Amino acid sequence: MNAMTAEWIDVGAEADIPLRGARVVRSLAGDIAVFRAADGTVFALRDRCPHKGGPLSQGIVHGHGVTCPLHNWVISLETGEAQGADHGCTPKIPVLLADGRVLLDAQAIARLAVPHG
């Protein structure tokens, strides 16, 4: 594969994601959480907490972070890494904003399907 074939998939309108909130994109590789921070930045992560798989899309979004609804781990939206004393990382999916639409990187989604080492 090479970068030229990178494909951006339109998943919906920016405005459909509440500020300080998230929406879910269903995919064959599992759910993806698309977040919109207070400053308007959009992020996408696999919708599974590195702790026990909690749905991050249901958490409280603050700054560029989200607090998992199950046991309150705080996950960075920029890196997918757990913050503070907790350790773990959830895969991040590159996002492109164009004309008010949210586009996700298809290859990154494809990689979600491949189990990690």
Place this chain on the structure above:
Amino acid sequence: MAKQKLVVIGNGMAPGRALEKLLELAPDAYEVTIFNAESRVNYDRIMLSPVLSGEKTFEQIVIHGDGWYIDNGITLYKGHKVTEINRNTRTVTSEHGETAPYDKLIIATGSNPVIIPVPGHQLPGVLTYRDLDDVHAMMLAAKSRGKAVVIGGGLLGLEAAAGLQAQGMEVVVLHLMPTLMERQLDPAAGYLLQKAVEARGIKVHCKANTHEITGMDRVTGVRLDDGTIYPADLVVMAVGIRPNAALAKAAGLEVNRGIVVSPDMRTSDPHIFALGECAEASGQVFGLVAPLYDMAGVVAKQLTGDATAAFSPQATATKLKVTGIDLYSAGDFGDAKDREEIVLRDPTRGVYKRLVLKDNILIGAVLYGDTGDGPWFFDMIKRGTDISEMRETLIFGQGYQGGALADPMAAVAALPDEAEICGCNGVCKGKITTKITELGLTSLDEVRAHTKASASCGSCTGLVEQVIKLSLGDSYNPAAVQPMCGCTDLGHDDVRRLIKAKALKSIPAVMQELGWKSSCGCAKCRPALNYYLICDWPGEYEDDGQSRFINERVHANIQKDGTYSVVPRMWGGLTSAKELRAIADVVDKFAIPTVKVTGGQRIDLLGVKKEDLPAVWSDLNQAGMISGAAYAKGLRTVKTCVGTDWCRFGTQDSTGLGVKIEKFMWGSWTPAKVKMAVSGCPRNCAESTCKDVGVICLDSGYEIHFAGAAGLDIHGTQVLGHAKTEEETIEIIAALTQLYREQGRYLERIYKWAKRVGTDSIKQAIIEDTERRRVLFDRFVYSQSFAQIDPWAERVAGKDAHEFAPIGTLSLPQAAE
């Protein structure tokens, strides 16, 4: 030796202090009896304004609680006005016929508010501002959210205006003079003050001469001499005070403006002292506590045989206690030929400072906007310091003297030991530092308890903390209040107080005004703020779903696999064939994997897919069921037993009462979850005695319990009180819940709150003070009018639809290559 008898008339701040001193000097010398016309214990009158504005509760301003009188063997007759002093028999007699003999008598009857006798001054709705009854009357009137006119733009009038506005009234201040607070401020500062007051939305009308108060059977407005009419549902007269000396006069004591005393504080009868605002010393009467406390010290010493103790009036300083307005004045700042002044203005910062000098000695200071140097100036005024050396930089304050930087700690370090830190209580820096070392004090509360510094109006708290910090170094952390979270240094109570005081009505407003350190908070502070705002501004604040935990956002409980559980209400644990059938149908239709009876007498449907929630609710709604709020920091369940309907031991209709309570209280948001129960007799089958609120029915009525828990901690309840009827029971429970809603910290359950504020203060507010109970009850009812909307039905109708559907579904990834 038989104790001498000391009788005190009036139980205000001045005699309260005198008795403390007396007990310190000679605890066993006197048998003390107090008569007080007000039917309550000694409280901090200065702090009535924060009570009015909602920043404090009455309990927080009590100086001596009932226990103090009991511990010290003092008899207090509350609600007994003394009507006669008989100097021949040395007795006093109260309006209820109680007579007490004295060896020594203290008259401390305070002042009466002046009422200008314009037409209409006796109409209902015209109040003065002096005691807690006035505050309650104002708070009650403020409920209407109507219009108020305050006559008088002095300290009291402005505090009343700010308080009434904080309570939601539209307020106009009428002031006779051209500028506000002209007795404490020069015109320039008066003008800045007027701007600040107007910026809060209070209208100020100076040079306003009241012509009449209009209205037939209650007040409707105020008409000025110039014809202007201000409509009003409430008029507060705060135009001055007059020493209350009538009783002394009738007893034949020498009375001028006040009761005349010599420097030893004795009246013209050597067995009788006069103390406080009612006393006239060196031809002056006083209206601030600092000199009254000096008088109190002299009286205590005289009573213990120290004939040399003498009172001499000192300069006084004033601070306006309206949150957000910084104002300080001290000494004499009138213009005169032999005086010079130094003025500093900084309009961008809204700062104005003026110092008045006479022969190189500071005699007066007015500070607006930046009052940090007030105590330093005040200290120089009192000491008559020669300032010629620092004349050029004097106005910049202490930080600029001797080349030091404007570091507040350096400023406090530079203060001499005799510098006064707490004006109300006359506590100097040396006293604080000595007590800290002597007694090993480590916290502000301890310093307050042992020195009284910052224990009255509290405006010097920051300074006191700096002195503590100087003594203890880094081991003292002034932010000993636990901050809400990493986003702020403020604790929950401060945040709540400031939300009310500054009328902050949105999360961004709170974060901006209170200097949040993060851009949009965190998962700890946002839900707490959302709750505080909902509680404090019912009907005005718009709930912020994004600041709620997922369960409260989607009105179901998230499970470990990301599905949800649904618990419909079953009022008081009752259900019916129709409801059960609807539940069964829903279970089949949506293939819900688990159905379980909960510990709260209802049914839990577990494993519902998020997308199915609105449809599940729609079906349950159609059978008449609404959300059971099993997820809410709010009312959960009201468990009941079968009671008189069936049980051979039942004394009352416990099931019916449980249903009524649940129907009345569902939907209310609270700091943490609230669980209730009603048992039909003391066998207690509904487990009422381990609930947040529980009722045990008895033949004689209802025993109301509270502050129980049976989760992480196990606590039996305490009895709050008894009620005769169901209505009274519900009123008590609702008022209790409202008090908890207003005082509880987010996530603090009732038993923890009760432990923190003291169960006595709760009993006092709910059981003893029936008026307060009523006020709390009314606030609860008002807030319920916005809360009792079934969240399920709202979402079935389409609210927050985005929560329940994915934004998109991808057929990706295709084959991985």
